[in-house]
Amino acid sequence: MLLIFCNTEDHVANSLHQYLKQKTQHVRLINAEELVFARSWIHQCGNDGIFDTQLILPDGYTISSENINGIFNRIRFLPTTHFIRQEDFTYAQMEFYALYASFLLSVNDKLFEKIHTHHLSLLEYDTYCMKMAIETGIPVIDHCFSTMARSIPNNENIFVAQTTQFGIKYKKWTYTVAPDSPYIFQAKTSGQYLKAIVVGDQFIIPPEIKRLEKKIISFANKISRSFMELSFGKTTEGYKLISTNIFPAWVPEDVIEMIADQLIQKLKQ
Numbered sequence: 001m002l003l004i005f006c007n008t009e010d011h012v013a014n015s016l017h018q019y020l021k022q023k024t025q026h027v028r029l030i031n032a033e034e035l036v037f038a039r040s041w042i043h044q045c046g047n048d049g050i051f052d053t054q055l056i057l058p059d060g061y062t063i064s065s066e067n068i069n070g071i072f073n074r075i076r077f078l079p080t081t082h083f084i085r086q087e088d089f090t091y092a093q094m095e096f097y098a099l100y101a102s103f104l105l106s107v108n109d110k111l112f113e114k115i116h117t118h119h120l121s122l123l124e125y126d127t128y129c130m131k132m133a134i135e136t137g138i139p140v141i142d143h144c145f146s147t148m149a150r151s152i153p154n155n156e157n158i159f160v161a162q163t164t165q166f167g168i169k170y171k172k173w174t175y176t177v178a179p180d181s182p183y184i185f186q187a188k189t190s191g192q193y194l195k196a197i198v199v200g201d202q203f204i205i206p207p208e209i210k211r212l213e214k215k216i217i218s219f220a221n222k223i224s225r226s227f228m229e230l231s232f233g234k235t236t237e238g239y240k241l242i243s244t245n246i247f248p249a250w251v252p253e254d255v256i257e258m259i260a261d262q263l264i265q266k267l268k269q
Helices: 011-021 032-036 086-106 122-135 207-222 253-268
Strands: 002-006 027-031 040-045 051-056 062-064 070-073 143-146 156-164 167-172 183-187 193-199 202-204 227-235 238-245
Touching: 002 011, 002 032, 002 253, 011 027, 011 253, 027 032, 032 086, 040 086, 051 086, 070 253, 122 207, 122 238, 193 207, 193 253, 202 207, 202 253, 207 227
Parallel strands: 002 027, 002 070
Antiparallel strands: 040 051, 051 062, 143 183, 156 167, 156 183, 193 202, 193 227, 227 238
C-alpha cells in the first residue's frame, strides 16, 4: 500500500493521489485531521528493537507497519483544534508531531524521503540548508542574523521568525525599524527569480543556472532530500540561492509524474 499524508487542501498531494489512482488501486490519501482524531494509535518497540505501529482512522481504516510499501509525507503540522487554551493547543501539537515523527522514523526505509532530526524545526532546518548549500559550492544570498533594533537599509529585506499554529514561519517586516525579536536580514535581489526542482535522481533546472546542476544534486544528497524546490534570486553577482522549500505548494504535472513513478517502484519492491 502507498500512503500519502498531507494537510487539508494540499494541491501536490491531491494531484499525486489522482494520478496514482489511474495506475494502482493500492494508494490512499490521509489528511492530518484523520491522524489526530484516530480511534486508536499504538506505536511500540519490541524486544528485538523492531518498531510496530497499528493506527485505526476515524472511518475504521487500519494502518499497519507491516502492509506499508511506501509513504509520501506532506504534513507540515498536526492540527489540535480539540483544545481551547493556547498552552494546551501548543503542547498537544508538539506531542502529536513527536508521535508522528517517531512513526515516520520507524518506517524510514519506506519513506519517499527519509526523515532526520533537522526536519523537526523549520527555523533550524532553513539555516541548516543554507549552511549545507554553501558547503557544496552553491552561491547563497547574504544573510545577517540580529536582535538589535535599528533602521533598515534600502538594500535589505527583513524576515522575522514567528511561532504560529502552523509552525515557525518567516514573516516579512514592513516597518522602518527592525523588531526586538530575532530576525534575519536578507540582501535584496533585482526582483528576478528562478526555481529548480529536485525529484530523486531527476531534476528540473532553468538554463540560467544550469552550471549549478551538479552542485544542486550534491546539495540534495547532502541534506537527504528526494523532493525539494530551490529559489534563486538575481543579484549583481548573478543568481544566488535565497530559500529552500521542502513543501512546495504547487509543481507542474511532469513533477507529479516523476514522484508517482518512483512511488510505484516502491510498491513493486
